[in-house]
Amino acid sequence: MFSLLYGLWKYLFSKAEFHVLILGIDKAGKTTLLEKLKTLYSDVEGLPPDRIVPTVGLNIGRVEAHKSKLIFWDLGGQLGLRTIWEKYYEEAHAVVYVVDSASNTRFEDTKSALEKVLRHPDLQGAPVLVFANKQDLPNAVNPEELSRFLELKNQKDRQSRVQGISAYDGSGIQEGVLWLVEAMRSSKRTELLQRHAEAAVTL
Ligand SMILES: Nc1nc2c(ncn2[C@@H]2O[C@H](COP(=O)(O)OP(=O)(O)OP(=O)(O)O)[C@@H](O)[C@H]2O)c(=O)[nH]1
Ligand SMILES: [Mg+2]
Numbered sequence: 001m002f003s004l005l006y007g008l009w010k011y012l013f014s015k016a017e018f019h020v021l022i023l024g025i026d027k028a029g030k031t032t033l034l035e036k037l038k039t040l041y042s043d044v045e046g047l048p049p050d051r052i053v054p055t056v057g058l059n060i061g062r063v064e065a066h067k068s069k070l071i072f073w074d075l076g077g078q079l080g081l082r083t084i085w086e087k088y089y090e091e092a093h094a095v096v097y098v099v100d101s102a103s104n105t106r107f108e109d110t111k112s113a114l115e116k117v118l119r120h121p122d123l124q125g126a127p128v129l130v131f132a133n134k135q136d137l138p139n140a141v142n143p144e145e146l147s148r149f150l151e152l153k154n155q156k157d158r159q160s161r162v163q164g165i166s167a168y169d170g171s172g173i174q175e176g177v178l179w180l181v182e183a184m185r186s187s188k189r190t191e192l193l194q195r196h197a198e199a200a201v202t203l
Contacts, residue, residue: 037173
């Protein structure tokens with residue numbers, strides 16, 4: 001009886017928890033974004049951009065947004081560090097892929113790294129939100145153009161969206177996060193991860 005009531009209580013009142021991977025090649029602005037997310041969605045003031053260094057390990061940010069707990073994992077994007085990304089795929093509900101919209105010489109690199117991420121079987125069905133970052137720069141490519149270049153429309157088994165943002169001034173971030181939470185709430189992958197978690201508790 002207790003477990004039934006506890007289950008009902010949990011269902012009604014506990015907040016859904018989602019793991020979100022922040023990926024993208026080096027210097028895209030992933031850690032700057034993570035720190036901005038902390039400022040926007042938690043009591044903790046994130047680090048200012050001039051105190052952020054290239055990521056070698058893992059940065060974690062826990063925030064609450066739209067009645068959900070979001071745990072962001074930010075990994076390093078340097079070529080030699082990208083092999084670590086896949087260790088986190090299995091447990092991720094979704095991917096935020098950050099692109100430096102003002103660095104067109106690196107668009108091919110960013111596109112092939114993204115394609116590799118989305119091809120991986122451990123990320124099957126995971127919604128992907130591309131943040132076209134650095135929109136504050138005058139030479140930034142707009143999100144529509146970037147979307148055409150990345151050919152995300154070809155993604156049949158997942159929800160995807162490209163959103164223009166600036167991790168400096170925060171513009172566009174909340175709009176993107178709202179989309180992401182809704183996408184995760186309705187995705188089959190979330191159901192699957194939930195079933196895995198329940199099975200692990202029963203064992
Ligand atoms: N103009 C502008 N610069 C940005 C923005 N976001 C990040 N940057 C700058 O871009 C550079 C790289 O930012 P990081 O956040 O360290 O990039 P990263 O993707 O975490 O890089 P790695 O950790 O090496 O993978 C820094 O000089 C930032 O200040 C932005 O929205 N606008
Ligand atoms: Mg970083």
